[in-house]
Amino acid sequence: MNVQSNPFLFESAALSHLPGFGAVRTTQFAGYLSVGDSAGGWLYFWFSEAGDHPEKAPLLVWINGEPEWSALNAMLDEHGPYLLDPSGRVYSNPFSWHHHANLLVIDQPLGQGLSFTTHPRYLPENHDEASQQLYHALQEFLLRWPRYRERDCYLFGSAAAAHSITRLAHRVLDGNSGGQPPIPLKGLGLGNPQLAPEIQLPSHIEYAYQHRLINLDEKNRAQSMLDEFIRAYASPIALQRQLANQTAIEIDRFMQHCCGRDLRDIRHPPQKPSKTLGEYLKKPSVQQALHIDRRSNNELQPQSGLMAEAAWLENSSHLLPTLLDQLKVLFFHGECCMAGNYLGLDAWLNTQTWPQADAFRQQKRQAWRPYGLAAGLIRSHGNLSQIIIQNAGLRVARDQPAAAQAMLRDFLCSNDDKMTL
Secondary structure, eight states: OOGGGOTTTTSOOBOOEETTTEEOSSOEEEEEEESSTTOOEEEEEEEEOOSSOTTTSOEEEEEOOOTTSOHHHHHHHTSSSEEEOTTSOEEEOTTOGGGTSEEEEEOOSTTSTTOEESSGGGSOSSHHHHHHHHHHHHHHHHHHSGGGGGSOEEEEEETTHHHHHHHHHHHHHHHHHTTSOOOOEEEEEEESOOOOHHHHHHHHHHHHHHTTSSOHHHHHHHHHHHHHHHHHHTOSSHHHHHHHHHHHHHHHHHHHHHHOSBTTBTTSSOOOOOHHHHHHHHSHHHHHHTTOOGGGGOTTSOOOOHHHHTTTTOOOGGGHHHHHHHSEEEEEEETTOOTTOHHHHHHHHTTOOOTTHHHHHTOOOEEEOTTSSOOEEEEEETTEEEEEETTOOSOHHHHSHHHHHHHHHHHHHOTTSOOOO
């Protein structure tokens, strides 16, 4: 791996201060990691060393999974060390995940958010290519700061990021056994994951109907569209599969139109990313402090359509069983998120086979009480845990920050035991 190809390598990546906040209080880095030896593209990252005992804390890699939300949404509006208020003031997040882990957030895929490329040919065409770029970037990070290679590693993300995370996990394991610099991968955390479209898409319709977001006539209309999707999705013809993807998107749009709710959080109307963060990032002082390259803000910058345009073409079902044999896996759901909801994941889990599959399926959900009060439901057996967090949408760390932090803490500490009930 030729890290010399990254022109950002010798530039300072250290964060000393944040506009609107002041001097940072832990070791932090931000900047760019190259996606390959040809150095045709760069993924933006932000790293915050653990606030408590960083020499013992694991390395947690968070990969964004929604095209509208970049890595900095995680760092400044979810589970990062800071929160940004509407006035532009930055303040410490008491429920930041960096209290329990060395937190590395990577903006992906190439062409989204603050990550950029010099030519469209470097944009990933599928999640296999995206995971290869992520693997190269992660290896580069660990070559530049090798002390974090000694830490147990966990991969986390939500929604469509599940496709890249499962593939990245396999690349790490294959690289470890194939002579690449080892990465001590221990587990995965997938929030409202999108894994198997032919199983999970029907659950969107059922979820909406159960929550009285659509009526029976609307359900039947969505079901007829779903039949079209299933026929096209099963076709080996590329144009038919593209039609399947478009039909799936139309189903979600139809239901969102009918109910007037955001599929990522049915408690609210359709939402867009906060303008506050966008305005904050436009400030020259912020771009300088966070080492943001100006080319990432160029309107002519090639954009990846990986997460948006082909959202329903990928299937990652075949990747999980072997991972469950080797790694701890956490599925977590915001109960108010229709996309990647728990009904669909339950249906998907019922189709999967791994050594402890039957024992897991026999587990009854129990009240999850991370702080003595019920915060959701949990079932757990062996390497697999599944949590439904109440009063939360897709972005559980923003909606229920204390519960999300407790979930992470328990998962990282659970080892061979079940997560705390």
